[in-house]
Amino acid sequence: MKMVGSWFFLLISLQGYEALSTPNVNCLIINLDYVNCIWSEQRIPEVNFTFFSNRFIKGNMEECTTYLQEKSYAVGCRLSYNKSDRFSTLTTKLVHQSNSYVQNHNLKSMVKLYPPVNLSVEMNKDPELNLYWNNSRNTLCIESEVRYRINNNKWQTSTPSKEQKYAVAFPLKSSRYEFQVRARVNSICGESKFWSEWSQPIQWDSMKGNNITDISGSSMSVWKPVLSLVGTMTLFILSCMLVYRERERLRFILIPIVPNPGKNLDDNVEAWLPISKEMCFQPNFTELACPVREYSLVPQTGSVSESESNLSILTDQSDCLSFCSSSASTFPVTSENEQAGIE
């Protein structure tokens, strides 16, 4: 009896040990598009398993073609999914060295859809706030659930329905509504155990009377960069026009004429300075001060007649004008002229 008891105890403990090291495969159908079978849920495997599977009809087990990796270990396998595959038993086999673990899976309810997309809200005349969306799959087998909250209060959830629209009758004024939707396969078609994740939220602000979403922000923010760009371009065009009109003045200010000191000043200046010969340049030029006399009338009879008054300025003009005719001559500045001129 003792022997039997100890053998029994040993057997149980060995089984327990086996149970710890037996990997457990969990398969989930994603969006009715593909299947993810993972064997790492309890712990990351320390060994690399080879994965095989078959769907009843094919006698042979096929090896996984798309392994899912994590830290260089295979943690799962991605399988293709064909319509109604979830109603067939999926057999999986994990192999490592001489050990193999076989499991049968009933995947009918093991479906998780992608969240609904393209949410939109509009107000109609009833008044009624209408929410519309698209499910990730186009089939009558999907039911959706809506939740909404007013001004960030508690969420209110609708009963699931096959429609892709939801209405809130008599929406509150001066309130902000936020909506989210999720979906799953309905009961008649073989209900999925898991709901999809909640969709991206959409908001309705009754004061602004328009549709705003969290992702894109308010409609005003779209216009801001457009308006600033238009403004910048207008300013640029105006400044170009201004510059074009005042180009001569600006050119004079910005780019003054700089004399070229490259030429030797001893050279004949006449050669590079563009003046006509009529100007009769004289290298040894002495400026002649032209005498200017000013006369003022002194009334003698006591009455001044303006029409008769003559203010004549006499200058010794002959001296000033005749110097160009005789190019080489110079006129000395006489003391007489000096006295007369400087006043």
Added chain:
Amino acid sequence: MDKYIDKVEKSMKLTEVIKELRELNKSVEHNGMMLNTPTLDIEECCFLSALECFQTMVPQLKARQKKIQQKVVRNLKSKLLRSVVSCNREEGKNKACQGCDSYPLKDSREFVKQLESLLQKALNRLV
């Protein structure tokens, strides 16, 4: 357009039968009765044969509501339903489907569940 109407009619019929089956299930005394239950792990073209096996077994269920039981049997025999489940005739001739007795024995709860799955599979293929 005809195909669309046909599709709608068939899906409505299938929905109706699934609902009736659930109603029947509520009135059945599941006291451990064992029935040959066809599996869904069979060739496509054997589905009609499997449906026929189910249909012959349903009257054996101990149901309090006899009317609903008869209605389910009548619907399982209907041409419309059979047209959904059946496959291409040529393929059907070549495949040999197993007899009703060869299917494993399962309790009545499992039997009803399997029948529902068969109907749901047909519905999923349709929509």
